[in-house]
Amino acid sequence: MSKSKNTLSKSTLIRSIQCAKSLYLYKKNYDLRDKTNYTQQQVFDRGHRIGKLAQQLFPDGRDCSPPNPYSYDPSVTATRLLMERKFPVIYEACFKYNGILVALDMLTFKDGKWYAHEVKSAMRISNTYLQDAAIQYYVITKSGIELEDFFIVNVNADYIFDEQLNVQQFFKSTSVLGEIKERIPFVETTIEKAIATLDLPSAPEMPIGVHCTKPYPCDFQGLCWKNIEKDSVWYLPGISMQEKNMLLEKGIEKIDQIIITEDLNVRQKVIIQAYQQNEIYTQTEKLDEFLEDIRYPLYFFDVEAFQPAIPLFKNTKPYERIPFLYSLHYKESADSELIHVDYISEIGADARELFIQHFLKSTEKAGKIVVFNTLMEKSVLFKLANDFPNHKNEIFERIKRIIDFEIPFKELFYYHPKQQGSFSLKAIGNAILNEDEFAKSTVKAGEEAMALYNELFYFEDKNEIATKLQQLKKYCQTDTFVLSKIFEKLKQ
Numbered sequence: 001m002s003k004s005k006n007t008l009s010k011s012t013l014i015r016s017i018q019c020a021k022s023l024y025l026y027k028k029n030y031d032l033r034d035k036t037n038y039t040q041q042q043v044f045d046r047g048h049r050i051g052k053l054a055q056q057l058f059p060d061g062r063d064c065s066p067p068n069p070y071s072y073d074p075s076v077t078a079t080r081l082l083m084e085r086k087f088p089v090i091y092e093a094c095f096k097y098n099g100i101l102v103a104l105d106m107l108t109f110k111d112g113k114w115y116a117h118e119v120k121s122a123m124r125i126s127n128t129y130l131q132d133a134a135i136q137y138y139v140i141t142k143s144g145i146e147l148e149d150f151f152i153v154n155v156n157a158d159y160i161f162d163e164q165l166n167v168q169q170f171f172k173s174t175s176v177l178g179e180i181k182e183r184i185p186f187v188e189t190t191i192e193k194a195i196a197t198l199d200l201p202s203a204p205e206m207p208i209g210v211h212c213t214k215p216y217p218c219d220f221q222g223l224c225w226k227n228i229e230k231d232s233v234w235y236l237p238g239i240s241m242q243e244k245n246m247l248l249e250k251g252i253e254k255i256d257q258i259i260i261t262e263d264l265n266v267r268q269k270v271i272i273q274a275y276q277q278n279e280i281y282t283q284t285e286k287l288d289e290f291l292e293d294i295r296y297p298l299y300f301f302d303v304e305a306f307q308p309a310i311p312l313f314k315n316t317k318p319y320e321r322i323p324f325l326y327s328l329h330y331k332e333s334a335d336s337e338l339i340h341v342d343y344i345s346e347i348g349a350d351a352r353e354l355f356i357q358h359f360l361k362s363t364e365k366a367g368k369i370v371v372f373n374t375l376m377e378k379s380v381l382f383k384l385a386n387d388f389p390n391h392k393n394e395i396f397e398r399i400k401r402i403i404d405f406e407i408p409f410k411e412l413f414y415y416h417p418k419q420q421g422s423f424s425l426k427a428i429g430n431a432i433l434n435e436d437e438f439a440k441s442t443v444k445a446g447e448e449a450m451a452l453y454n455e456l457f458y459f460e461d462k463n464e465i466a467t468k469l470q471q472l473k474k475y476c477q478t479d480t481f482v483l484s485k486i487f488e489k490l491k492q
């Protein structure tokens, strides 16, 4: 026996809850899937690493992982044989019932009873995790095994790393037996529906919607969304999926077909009007007033931070934001040269103090510090001030000089139709500068930068690390370069 095209697993059932068409395509037209992007791959890898780490909670287990995703049956047999011998710890224990396969991270045997432990890399137990566990519980118990309890083992948000990782404290185990038992009728219905879907002669019709991205980004978006134009009502921000569906039902597919009525909010009205008239929208007085206050000399500043699930440095928590890179463009006067400086932390050591020293030195001359959306920069600087009190006063002085350059866009002092409803720096930069500066960068987004830097801790090739660090610097540099150019354009 092997994993046939109609075998269901925990993940395919979870997929079917999100969208029946996604299940069908996954099973019958697998080749139509989008390629896994870098950030998604990092999420998988992180889950795998955390799963391996959790095995230290119950050491010396026997691993029943299948040799490949298409031959689970030897793993089911191996699990059964180990259970017959009452083996105390089994990793990746596999079970099959009525064509449904599940693998459990850890199965333990103590005082004559079996306990299930499923590992999750998040700090919160979500409804999807409970559905996930309910499917596992259903298959395991239907296979004739009595489970004394079922635990979700996830990352403890309160854990603080000291000199060495304490695995017992890093993880938190929560019994979810009561909650998952309540979900068994739902599991049964889900299985019935999934089987019926797979019996269909072709993929079921399913309109695009919020389910394409929640709870997980669907990997058939490339297929289902390929004919949706950028001026479709789907890309109109600030209205619910239900409202978008209502517009579509009325035959309104494009933003420029929408009649501006009072029930739309200001942002929607501005976006629609700018689209329809293909004109820049400005509140000139407010924009002038905002820009009036920003005078040279100026620093244009951006920070990148990563959030390691497994803390790496003393006194940090899981997923804490650790700054690793900043870029500064400095301009003394309107006519002076744009000077660039940046800093990136070497892989390995805790370089937070070096980071802050470098930043303080680079910004010691007078001048406002212009940032696009200050949330990240300020939170990172406040945390550094807290963790390195010897630099506190100087950091606070820099924070006082920060100006949020997202305000004129967020408050609609300026809106360009080419922003196409987006308020990101990239969209604004492309619209105003009429050039995609980010296209020249290998790293394209903050999320990607964060994931890439995190991954470098697991790289061994020094040359490869050096190349990637340069790519990250280039990305951050583009951010502050674009910011400085947008400022100049608006000033003009």
Ligand code: SF4
Residues within 6 Å of the ligand: 018, 019, 020, 021, 022, 025, 206, 207, 208, 209, 211, 212, 213, 218, 219, 220, 221, 222, 224, 225
């Ligand atoms: S992209 Fe949306 S509609 Fe298409 S299969 Fe995925 S979830 Fe379903």
